[in-house]
Amino acid sequence: MSKKEIKFMITAFRDGFQSVYGARVLSKDFMPAVEAFVNAGVKYFESGGGATFQSAFFYNNENAFDVMDSFRKTVGPDVDLQTLARGVNVVGLESQPREMIKLHADLFKKHGVTTIRNFDALNDVNNLIYSGKCIKEAGLKHQVCVTMMALPPECKGAHDSEFYAKVLKQIMDNVEYDSVCFKDASGTTTPQVVYDTVKEARKLLGSDIRIQVHSHETAGIGALQYKAAIEAGADYIDLSLAPVSGGTCQTDLIVMWHALRGTDYYFDIDIDKIRDAEEVFKDCMKDYFLPPESRTVEPMIPFAPMPGGALTANTQMMRDINVMNRFPEVIKAMTEVVEKGGFGTSVTPVSQFYFQQAFNNVMQGNWKKIADGYGKMVLGYFGKTPTTPDAEIVKIASEQLGLQPTTELAMDIDDKNPKKGRKAAEQALKDAGIDDLSDENVFIAAACKEKGIQFLKGEAKLGIRKNVEESAKATSNEVTITIGGSSYGIKIENGKAIVDGVSYDYSIKDGISQTTSTPTQATSSGAATPVTAGLPGTVVKIVSPVGTQVSDGTTILIVEAMKMEVEIKSSVSGSVKEIKVKPGDSIVAGQELAIVG
Structure with a gap:
């Protein structure tokens, strides 16, 4: 032979x-x-x-x-x-x-x-x-x-x-x-x-x-x-x-x-x-x-199938938002998510839906928050899953997303959606002040949405991870800060700042934020209500700027967390008094993002 x-x-x-x-x-x-x-x-x-x-x-x-x-x-x-x-x-x-x-x-x-x-x-x-x-x-x-x-x-x-x-x-x-x-x-x-x-x-x-x-x-x-x-x-x-x-x-x-x-x-x-x-x-x-984790064979994977491309993309994002310590729990939660989701193959985008839902189940409690992609998948908006999704999960997804199950072709749904397609992409470019409506720019706006437009406006940030020189590495995770004669011992651990035994969320940014030098005061005592982040992530878009009149449930801003775009909403009616972040900022869970009063 x-x-x-x-x-x-x-x-x-x-x-x-x-x-x-x-x-x-x-x-x-x-x-x-x-x-x-x-x-x-x-x-x-x-x-x-x-x-x-x-x-x-x-x-x-x-x-x-x-x-x-x-x-x-x-x-x-x-x-x-x-x-x-x-x-x-x-x-x-x-x-x-x-x-x-x-x-x-x-x-x-x-x-x-x-x-x-x-x-x-x-x-x-x-x-x-x-x-x-x-x-x-x-x-x-x-x-x-x-x-x-x-x-x-x-x-x-x-x-x-x-x-x-x-x-x-x-x-x-x-x-x-x-x-x-x-x-x-x-x-x-x-x-x-x-x-x-x-x-x-x-x-x-x-x-x-x-x-x-x-x-x-x-x-x-x-x-x-x-x-x-x-x-x-x-x-x-x-x-x-x-x-x-x-x-x-x-x-x-x-x-x-x-x-x-x-x-x-x-x-x-x-x-x-x-x-x-x-x-x-x-x-x-x-x-x-x-x-x-990219260099190892993971014996857990046959029990929770996670593609190589998705695994490291997700661990990189979990590092970005300081929750990498929860990764084993998320992988363990994958099995139930796959089984109840109808056994779509764990490859992008379904692998991301699985990971997002497992992430939500770990961080917010089982099925308390249905990831948008996972929910639409079990409801039929991306096509027919190999087996029928769990009926209870379909019911929860329908209630949380406000959508009914469908058997309509995804392309037919999208063709009718005024928020998708060339016309919508061109309008998004115009709204962003971009005059070049080339095929390439239109496709970037349609495929990559707000973050693609940020790039076209010159506002994209570099997210490359390169090795840090030994001399540049921090030698300790404990510091003492003295302000006005009083000293405070601060320990940084698991993405938290621990002061006198109490754990706090924190963030550090270069420069002096305008909001720290000229904070907006509430109009009356007790009238200011903070809008906080439920998940760590990156600010994508400010939807309701300062001065906007909002009601309970109005979207204030959009945050990307684990490739999900999450709407951060007001819990009260009033006027937006202060926005404490800007697009591109990394945020942590519990961080104040805005003030409504």
């Missing part, structure tokens, strides 16, 4: 960054590594899309379209550049109407992409039909996905080889595509299920359609999954490169090369050139903070 060449896509510069750094990496820092791997013979890269599109604006203060152009310029005209799209969400924070789905495909073609991998976390094929059509009409290759994961041992619902074969048959009957990917973002599907699934897919697809498999090493079985897929007939696998390989990311190319030695399968690479290029890559990334 002659040996079979196995081909691969390098994910390091999209999923690698997303899975290790939460996609917070500047393009100027990594492009030399891209060039090194092109020179080493790599011809197929994942270059963008997914959460990296948003992160360029949210954390890197870069335009994602400029990064795409730079990537194409670096690799030249012949390398296959692939991006990731989420069905009807494309690369947005939420589902999009048809005109934005089409604009996504057209713009990505314009900015150098050749292939788009397209998936739906619910495996609802209805969400892949139109998006796939737009990808093909734009002149791009469409790689359609079946999304996979393993369920915790005690759970039963959908995710087996028979279910995946059923989804594939629906795709074959309804979707235009060039190749098929089986995508396991949590890296939990057992190797036997991978083998059985790919074996059946090869029978259904015949020998001419490419089968590609994507997984992660988060649960420690990525290489085993890939070996099973190859033996079952897969043509391509997704691999990454050190320092963003293994752990929460894909198996390293060199590791998989080693795993195939002595078998009937091989990679057509010069391993020494790859090793040299990895050293270039490591040098490019040496200043970036490497989250320790």
Whole structure:
């Protein structure tokens, strides 16, 4: 038997960054590594899309379209550049109407992409039909996905080889595509299920359609999954490169090369050139903070499937808001959230819905606060879940969100929504004083909303985490402050300031805030009511500025917490006397944000 060449896509510069750094990496820092791997013979890269599109604006203060152009310029005209799209969400924070789905495909073609991998976390094929059509009409290759994961041992619902074969048959009957990917973002599907699934897919697809498999090493079985897929007939696998390989990311190319030695399968690479290029890559990334959880195999993951890309993005955000100590509780709460939510695959955006709901359950009590995305999912606003969600959770979600369950197509709902689409995005740009209504700016406003517009206005903040020099690190978490002859001992612990044994929320900002020098007094004793933060997060938008007349339930401002936009509302009627924060400020739970009197 002659040996079979196995081909691969390098994910390091999209999923690698997303899975290790939460996609917070500047393009100027990594492009030399891209060039090194092109020179080493790599011809197929994942270059963008997914959460990296948003992160360029949210954390890197870069335009994602400029990064795409730079990537194409670096690799030249012949390398296959692939991006990731989420069905009807494309690369947005939420589902999009048809005109934005089409604009996504057209713009990505314009900015150098050749292939788009397209998936739906619910495996609802209805969400892949139109998006796939737009990808093909734009002149791009469409790689359609079946999304996979393993369920915790005690759970039963959908995710087996028979279910995946059923989804594939629906795709074959309804979707235009060039190749098929089986995508396991949590890296939990057992190797036997991978083998059985790919074996059946090869029978259904015949020998001419490419089968590609994507997984992660988060649960420690990525290489085993890939070996099973190859033996079952897969043509391509997704691999990454050190320092963003293994752990929460894909198996390293060199590791998989080693795993195939002595078998009937091989990679057509010069391993020494790859090793040299990895050293270039490591040098490019040496200043970036490497989250320790991104480098480990997590035995808990098969019981609470969390994708590598979502895991580190969420832990980075939990560090930002000083609640990382609650992370084990949140992961433990995932199982119930997945089971009661209808077993959608734990991949963006559903993995984020799961994490947000688990986070809320831990921080605010079980089902006391339904995350917007999770609630809309169980109510049917993003499509049909693999199994029926728990009836009691559907009832709670309906009550809290004020929405009724639906079976209407997500695109049909969005097409009728006046707050979505080109017209709404153009108006948002005009309202922000932005005159350039280019296709790119319109798409940024539609996909990234307020934070995208902040970037376009030049108000974005850099959120990169780089290593701190030892000399710059604090030597103690205890200080004594003397004011007016009185001394106060303060200990900083678990995100709190402890003074005389009493724990307080606190925040520190550079400079002198105007509100601290000229505070607005309440109009009468007892008339001022503070508006406080229920969760830590980042201020996105001031909805009701000083002087606005508000009533009980009026939204004062919007805060982003764990990728959720949370409305902070007044509990009384009156006038907004003071706003104590501005867009971009980080806040802690319990912090006073505004005064109504």
